[in-house]
């Protein structure tokens with residue numbers, strides 16, 4: 001966390017420098033950003049006129065350290081819409097501050113992005129969910145935030161957004177409806193749900209007692225990302241859609257023998273990415289038709 005004494009490693013000037021560098025490297029001017037979760041990098045494959053930029057080449061950018069997160073930005077067009085994909089995101093458990101984890105979101109904002117689609121792999125806590133289901137994120141629980149691990153802690157830069165942003169509508173109702181309508185049109189409604197995503201810091205998967213607690217708190221799925229990105233996106237006035245792929249059922253019972261592991265998460269993500277890709281393509285083609293109001297954005301950049 002950055003404090004008054006320990007100034008932010010991702011200041012407005014740092015963000016501007018990175019943005020200007022990227023704008024000088026590409027002719028693309030994306031309006032939609034897609035963050036690819038674990039094993040979901042192939043969501044970028046359908047884009048045309050692609051241009052890749054490796055994270056290690058981008059000034060101030062962190063690098064990916066987790067298998068299943070390739071570590072590059074992919075610019076391209078989907079159904080004529082200019083998009084940027086993050087093939088690989090950053091996590092708190094990698095040792096990055098939440099300000100670094102969310103740095104790309106502010107870069108997207110400064111580049112002119114208006115809508116961000118955040119995807120992830122998560123463990124299902126809701127008993128109705130099956131492995132391979134999609135959860136349209138309705139709301140989240142910021143568990144690390146309760147303990148002070150919050151991307152907006154520290155001095156607030158009004159050029160990004162207001163000091164006390166509202167989060168009760170972090171996931172746009174209109175965009176959620178569009179996503180649900182699309183899944184119905186595609187014939188996916190039997191394995192699509194809306195639900196609440198809870199972020200834990202990781203890197204270990206939950207104990208059974210922890211999983212039971214998260215379920216009692218109202219979480220339908222649990223993962224190790226997304227919430228910081230969404231919080232910063234909402235703060236700076238982006239429209240947000242969150243899609244979570246249920247890659248495993250979280251153990252809530254001491255008699256259950258199956259043990260979750262990252263390889264299984266990646267395997268299920270890759271198996272179901274095609275379905276998620278179909279939803280994304282149609283969503284990207286139509287999301288400009290949906291108007292949303294952002295209550296947090298009176299004077300941000």
Ligand SMILES: O=P(O)(O)O[C@@H]1C[C@H](O)[C@@H](CO)O1
Nearest residue numbers: 037038120121224225262265
């Ligand atoms: O980046 P996401 O949230 O999709 O990754 C999930 C959470 C952990 O990073 C990892 C566990 O398998 O997958």
